[in-house]
Amino acid sequence: xxxxxxxxxxxxxxxxxxxxxxxxxxxxxxxxxxxxxxxxxxxxxxxxxxxxxxxxxxxxxxxxxxxxxxxxxxxxxxxxxxxxxxx
Amino acid sequence: xxxxxxxxxxxxxxxxxxxxxxxxxxxxxxxxxxxxxxxxxxxxxxxxxxxxxxxxxxxxxxxxxxxxxxxxxxxxxxxxxxxxxxxxxxxxxxxxxxxxxxxxxxxxxxxxxxxxxxxxxxxxxxxxxxxxxxxxxxxxxxxxxxxxxxxxxxxxxxxxxxxxxxxxxxxxxxxxxxxxxxxxxxxxxxxxxxxxxxxxxxxxxxxxxxxxxxxxxxxxxxxxxxxxxxxxxxxxxxxxxxxxxxxxxxxxxxxxxxxxxxxxxxxxxxxxxxxxxxxxxxxxxxxxxxxxxxxxxxxxxxxxxxxxxxxxxxxxxxxxxxxxxxxxxxxxxxxxxxxxxxxxxxxxxxxxxxxxxxxxxxxxxxxxxxxxxxxxxxxxxxxxxxxxxxxxxxxxxxxxxxxxxxxxxxxxxxxxxxxxxxxxxxxxxxxxxxxxxxxxxxxxxxxxxxxxxxxxxxxxxxxxxxxxxxxxxxxxxxxxxxxxxxxxxxxxxxxxxxxxxxxxxxxxxxxxxxxxxxxxxxxxxxxxxxxxxxxxxxxxxxxxxxxxxxxxxxxxxxxxxxxxxxxxxxxxxxxxxxxxxxxxxxxxxxxxxxxxxxxxxxxxxxxxxxxxxxxxxxxxxxxxxxxxxxxxxxxxxxxxxxxxxxxxxxxxxxxxxxxxxxxxxxxxxxxxxxxxxxxxxxxxxxxxxxxxxxxxxxxxxxx
Numbered sequence: 001x002x003x004x005x006x007x008x009x010x011x012x013x014x015x016x017x018x019x020x021x022x023x024x025x026x027x028x029x030x031x032x033x034x035x036x037x038x039x040x041x042x043x044x045x046x047x048x049x050x051x052x053x054x055x056x057x058x059x060x061x062x063x064x065x066x067x068x069x070x071x072x073x074x075x076x077x078x079x080x081x082x083x084x085x086x087x
Numbered sequence: 088x089x090x091x092x093x094x095x096x097x098x099x100x101x102x103x104x105x106x107x108x109x110x111x112x113x114x115x116x117x118x119x120x121x122x123x124x125x126x127x128x129x130x131x132x133x134x135x136x137x138x139x140x141x142x143x144x145x146x147x148x149x150x151x152x153x154x155x156x157x158x159x160x161x162x163x164x165x166x167x168x169x170x171x172x173x174x175x176x177x178x179x180x181x182x183x184x185x186x187x188x189x190x191x192x193x194x195x196x197x198x199x200x201x202x203x204x205x206x207x208x209x210x211x212x213x214x215x216x217x218x219x220x221x222x223x224x225x226x227x228x229x230x231x232x233x234x235x236x237x238x239x240x241x242x243x244x245x246x247x248x249x250x251x252x253x254x255x256x257x258x259x260x261x262x263x264x265x266x267x268x269x270x271x272x273x274x275x276x277x278x279x280x281x282x283x284x285x286x287x288x289x290x291x292x293x294x295x296x297x298x299x300x301x302x303x304x305x306x307x308x309x310x311x312x313x314x315x316x317x318x319x320x321x322x323x324x325x326x327x328x329x330x331x332x333x334x335x336x337x338x339x340x341x342x343x344x345x346x347x348x349x350x351x352x353x354x355x356x357x358x359x360x361x362x363x364x365x366x367x368x369x370x371x372x373x374x375x376x377x378x379x380x381x382x383x384x385x386x387x388x389x390x391x392x393x394x395x396x397x398x399x400x401x402x403x404x405x406x407x408x409x410x411x412x413x414x415x416x417x418x419x420x421x422x423x424x425x426x427x428x429x430x431x432x433x434x435x436x437x438x439x440x441x442x443x444x445x446x447x448x449x450x451x452x453x454x455x456x457x458x459x460x461x462x463x464x465x466x467x468x469x470x471x472x473x474x475x476x477x478x479x480x481x482x483x484x485x486x487x488x489x490x491x492x493x494x495x496x497x498x499x500x501x502x503x504x505x506x507x508x509x510x511x512x513x514x515x516x517x518x519x520x521x522x523x524x525x526x527x528x529x530x531x532x533x534x535x536x537x538x539x540x541x542x543x544x545x546x547x548x549x550x551x552x553x554x555x556x557x558x559x560x561x562x563x564x565x566x567x568x569x570x571x572x573x574x575x576x577x578x579x580x581x582x583x584x585x586x587x588x589x590x591x592x593x594x595x596x597x598x599x600x601x602x603x604x605x606x607x608x609x610x611x612x613x614x615x616x617x618x619x620x621x622x623x624x625x626x627x628x629x630x631x632x633x634x635x636x637x638x639x640x641x642x643x644x645x646x647x648x649x650x651x652x653x654x655x656x657x658x659x660x661x662x663x664x665x666x667x668x669x670x671x672x673x674x675x676x677x678x679x680x681x682x683x684x685x686x687x688x689x690x691x692x693x694x695x696x697x698x699x700x701x702x703x704x705x706x707x708x709x710x711x712x713x714x715x716x717x718x719x720x721x722x723x724x725x726x727x728x729x730x731x732x733x734x735x736x737x738x739x740x741x742x743x744x745x746x747x748x749x750x751x752x753x754x755x756x757x758x759x760x761x762x763x764x765x766x767x768x769x770x771x772x773x774x775x776x777x778x779x780x781x782x783x784x785x786x787x788x789x790x
Contacts (some may be wrong), residue, residue: 003774011777018214025210029203029486033479036196036438037471046336049437054199055527056332059206059520066213066516070509073218077506082778084504 010080017072021065028053058082093503097166104169108308119600128599132271135603139309139610140286143302147290148508150298155643156789158650159226159626160293160500163298167507171514173303176310176615178205178489178519180256181263182676184310184612187523189584191530195435196340197474198530200481202523204680206487206516207482208361211688213512216490217499219695219776221508222780224500224788227623228493228687229607234787235694236705236771239636244709246627248686249493252663252679253620253627256492259676260617261287261665267613270589271606277666282612284662291618291649299618300501306611308517313608314522314588318529321595325535331528337536343437345538350431360432363576366569367428375421378415385411428578435534439474441467473737480742481677487748488680490685493627494619505779533587536594542577549575554591556586563589621661625654677741678720685712685747693755698773704759712751719743 003082036050042054077083091099121130143488152158165173183205189199194360223231228249233242264283269276290302322331326338351357378634384393390411397414399408408414444463448455455463489495498515502508541553546568549557556564563583566575588609629650634641641649690709693700722733724740738745764770 007778007781014777021210021214025207029207029482030479033203033438033482034475036475040196040436040438044336045333046338046340048436050438051199051339052336054196054203055526057522058203062207062210062518063398063513063520065210066513069213070513073509073761074506082780084506084780 006080007082010076010082013076015086017069017076021069023075025065028058032058090273093164093166096164100166104304104308107305108312111312115600115604118603119598122598122600128603129273129661131600131603132273132606135607136268136271136610139546139607140282143286143614146287146302146305147298148291150301151293152295152297153644153647155646157297158647159630160497161295161297161300163500163501165225167510168503168514169304170300170498170502170507170511172307173300174495174511174515175518175522176303176307176611177498177619178495178515178616179310179522179612180260180616180676181257181267181609181613183522183526184265184314184586184713185263188443188526188529188533189587191527192534192582192586192587195433197478197680200478201485202527204482204485205489206520206523208486209512209519211486211490212495212499213509213516213697216496217508217694218505218779219511220496220691221497221499221502221505222776223778226500226630226789227626228496228691229627230635230789231694232690232705233631233635235769235772236690236700236702238702238706241690241702241705241709242631244706244713245576245687245690246631248682248709248713249627250624252492252683252686253494253623254657255675256679257617257620257624257661258664260613260620261662262668263613264610264617267606267609271290271610276668280662280666283610283617284658285614286614287617287621288655292654293623295647295650296497296501296622299622303447303615305644307614310608310611310615311518313519313604314525314609317591317595317597317605318525318532319600320597321532321536321591322528324595325532331532332524335528335531339436339531342531342535342538343402345535345542346432346434349542351537359543359570359572359574359576360578362570362572364429365577367425367578370569371422371425371429374418374425378418378422381411381415381418390626400470400639432577435531439471439478442470443467444470456620467736476736477739477742480738480745482745484677484681484684484742484748487684487688488682488744491683492680493567493683494616494623494689496691497623497626498619529591530587533591533594537580537582538577541574541580544575546573546575550594552590555593556590568672621654621658624657625650628653628657674724674726674741678743681716681720681742681744681747682713685716685742685751688748689751693752695773695776697759698770699759699764700755700770701759701762701765703762704755704757707758708751708753708755709753712747714747715750716747719746 002024032050036054039050039053040048047055069078074083095758101566117133118126118131122128152364154162156162187201190201219230220228222235225231225234227246229242232245233239235241261280261283264287265276265280268274268279268283272279274282290298318331319329322334323329326334328334328689345356348356349360352361381390384390394408394411394414401407408417431443431446444466445460447462448459452459499508499511541550543551546566549566553564553566555724557566560583563586565581567579568575569579570576588605589602592599618643629646633649634646638645686709689712690700690705693708694705720740720743721729723729723731723743729740734740735746771785772787775781775787778784
């Protein structure tokens with residue numbers, strides 16, 4: 001079938017959300033690792049910061065990214081009328 | 088049950104599993120009471136083993152099915168949260184359950200690569216794969232490759248890659264099952280392997296994905312309870328705080344302070360450590376002198392006489408090395424073992440420590456010149472950079488590998504809808520996260536126990552858990568008073584990583600029944616992962632090879648019969664391989680991630696996000712990615728005769744995927760651009776997977 005303008009817009013929005021979340025994932029993972037020796041000089045609640053991120057912080061961010069993506073996309077589906085029927 | 092609506096089904100599941108969780112807890116309590124009344128520890132082990140395997144078998148029998156869709160994808164009605172638990176159990180293997188905390192104990196920050204890699208990969212699953220694969224909705228991952236790239240060749244490459252990575256992985260799981268069964272019951276390792284195998288087969292054989300799913304949910308519940316209880320208890324008894332993940336920040340600071348004391352010879356503890364290290368240094372040198380003497384004798388042609396003299400001197404033990412080469416290897420091992428004990432304690436939270444060249448230089452030569460210091464500093468910096476590069480490469484490979492392993496991706500075919508698939512990734516990671524953010528806490532709490540209580544205690548009155556484990560298994564706990572002062576120093580303790588999780592109940596002062604529960608949790612972790620992997624391999628062979636390529640007209644009965652037969656063959660072959668105790672299983676597991684990342688990820692992601700990707704591109708990209716990855720392992724990994732000197736940018740072979748993956752992407756892009764765009768039908772298929780629902784849509788979902 002031919003995709004409408006709305007469909008194209010849905011996909012563009014999806015790509016944008018994906019790109020933004022991927023950027024957050026990248027910073028929370030690789031930028032933090034790259035600067036780990038420097039970041040470890042900051043201490044929060046007894047944890048050196050980079051250690052904290054590796055052991056907890058980045059993991060929490062991953063969970064939130066996925067939670068947000070599921071929520072946002074499930075809403076976007078309805079907005080653009082591409083959601084599935086009730087099961 | 089088919090008459091139920093999805094929400095009734097969900098309510099029913101909730102009821103069943105709540106009841107089940109209560110039952111499990113009651114079972115543990117009853118066993119604890121029996122233990123108090125004098126039931127021997129060995130029986131507690133037997134009862135745990137028999138009860139949990141009987142339980143899994145029971146679920147397997149209750150879920151037996153002859154329906155293709157039930158067999159391959161559990162009827163596609165697994166609610167998001169339950170699929171999340173099943174994925175969690177599928178994902179967390181014996182290595183996560185037993186090995187992870189140990190790795191963190193031994194490696195500190197540098198061990199966090201596994202924690203990050205094995206969780207962050209789910210972001211990629213959520214953003215790039217799960218919803219799209221669910222919309223496509225067939226049975227296996229090669230299915231998608233075959234349809235999207237329109238041909239049997241991409242499907243075949245997918246099948247081969249799926250089998251390579253799943254098989255290496257499943258051998259490691261069955262190996263783990265054998266070890267845990269042996270530990271739990273005292274049976275022999277080989278027998279343990281086959282007992283565990285029975286537990287795996289009875290479930291997947293009868294009910295395929297449906298039985299595996301509901302068993303995995305049950306296994307997740309056991310494994311998470313078994314992991315949490317001892318850690319929470321340890322945290323309460325050591326810090327007074329029942330949330331170990333919060334409490335260990337303070338403990339980590341105390342550990343850091345103790346590390347400083349150990350490395351400072353001006354403190355009492357530091358002086359004692361220095362004396363123990365000096366004793367190990369002397370031991371190392373004595374072995375090196377012996378090796379030099381041996382080499383000299385061999386060069387002079389008197390090697391055999393030298394060997395005999397040494398044998399006589401040792402009192403003719405039966406296990407004395409038979410050749411001069413063996414003797415040399417054994418001495419070399421002793422010298423290296425002693426050498427490992429001569430260095431300072433590494434700091435737990437420090438990232439990418441250098442090799443200490445500067446500190447060493449200043450110690451041996453206090454009058455070193457500026458130029459010498461600068462050179463040592465540069466050496467440290469270089470060592471630190473290499474560590475960081477490897478850490479990043481490993482994290483990337485583990486993440487992308489997570490998002491490419493077929494047994495995980497396959498789970499997202501089982502949800503009722505795209506919506507549920509998205510939510511299900513969230514639940515998956517949440518359930519995995521519970522264990523993964525506890526492991527670093529456990530590592531630090533045990534480290535504190537060792538540094539603070541064990542070190543400095545007297546050899547005459549060692550804590551009970553240390554004495555017990557040292558007596559049971561010297562590879563896990565070895566302790567020698569090398570400087571003969573009667574007091575334990577850190578350098579005198581040799582810990583095996585697996586000890587951390589296994590010994591936690593005893594360290595926390597819990598009864599044996601909890602140790603039995605922890606072993607049952609480890610068993611659940613290994614069995615659940617093995618189930619998922621075996622099913623992936625059998626399905627790739629029966630569905631992709633037999634049904635799709637050899638006999639597309641095969642009847643349902645025949646397809647299922649073939650699938651079950653193959654499952655049996657693959658399982659027996661994997662168990663046989665595991666019973667041979669192949670070396671270096673950890674490397675094999677790591678290799679599976681690199682291979683999956685190189686072979687699958689580019690083709691899957693570009694298949695959804697780039698319409699232009701075509702048949703030629705996929706074939707070129709997958710083969711090139713897989714090829715580069717395997718070639719790199721071949722030239723750098725000692726097992727295949729490779730040498731470290733061949734490494735590119737000093738990247739270890741376990742992270743070979745970091746080269747394979749970009750080559751895979753490049754291969755697909757170039758291969759696609761030089762050939763013509765895929766047909767209109769294929770482009771329509773891509774639109775189809777991109778939108779959860781389209782008017783006038785084509786249909787790809789299989790039954």
